[in-house]
Amino acid sequence: MLRKKRNWGFFLFCVVSLSCSPDQGYTSYQTLPAEGFGSEAIVFEILEDYFDQKPQNLFIRLRNDNDYPYSNLFLICSLKAGKDLILHDTLEYAMAAPDGTWLGSGFTEVKESKLWWKEGVVIPQERPLVIEIAQAMRSPGAAAGVDVLKGIVAVGVSIEAKQ
Numbered sequence: 726m727l728r729k730k731r732n733w734g735f736f737l738f739c740v741v742s743l744s745c746s747p748d749q750g751y752t753s754y755q756t757l758p759a760e761g762f763g764s765e766a767i768v769f770e771i772l773e774d775y776f777d778q779k780p781q782n783l784f785i786r787l788r789n790d791n792d793y794p795y796s797n798l799f800l801i802c803s804l805k806a807g808k809d810l811i812l813h814d815t816l817e818y819a820m821a822a823p824d825g826t827w828l829g830s831g832f833t834e835v836k837e838s839k840l841w842w843k844e845g846v847v848i849p850q851e852r853p854l855v856i857e858i859a860q861a862m863r864s865p866g867a868a869a870g871v872d873v874l875k876g877i878v879a880v881g882v883s884i885e886a887k888q
Contacts, residue, residue: 751775754786754881762874766801766859769882772852779886780845783812785858786881787838789820789827793876796821799861802842807851812843815861835878845887856882 755767785800798820804812818840821827829836848854858880862871 750781750883750885752786752881752883754788754879756879757877760873760875762860762877762880764859764870764872766857767880769856769858771854771856774850774852776848776884778847781848781884782844782887783842783846784883784885785816785818785840785842786879786883787818787820787829787840787877788831788835788879788881789829789838789876790836790878791827791834791876793820793827793874795862796825798877799863801857801859801861803855803857804846805855805857806849807853809849809851811849812846814842816840816842839883848884858882 751771753769753771755769757767783804785802787798796819798818800816800818802812802814802816803810818838819828820838827836829838831837860871860874860877862874863869864871
């Protein structure tokens with residue numbers, strides 16, 4: 726009897742959690758070629774108007790596998806609305822814990838990370854809305870950047886309403 730009550734309670738919890746989930750906003754991914762993340766920026770162009778004038782949170786989404794050779798990642802990210810540059814940031818993210826285990830979620834060798842970019846951005850009405858993401862990695866001791874960054878299999882963006 727107790728087991729049936731627990732199962733029923735778990736089921737009810739799942740239904741309530743799913744039915745009350747907040748609006749997911751905009752999410753888009755681009756799968757990268759087998760060679761890796763090159764030196765050219767990845768471009769996301771948003772033509773539709775998904776956003777009201779309330780503050781939004783911006784996230785970078787990455788999927789990496791075991792071929793990624795570093796424990797961190799440097800990205801250069803920009804947001805443009807029409808012809809105006811709204812944001813331009815150089816960002817650093819940890820990709821692995823100090824013991825070498827990958828951060829992120831996933832049960833296979835591919836891990837997915839949802840990384841903060843900006844909080845509370847009011848998205849302008851001008852279109853197109855363009856997000857560009859470029860990698861800015863360098864090997865230790867090297868002055869030149871890495872031409873092709875192996876191990877990043879997909880790059881994405883999310884724009885979600887600030888809760």
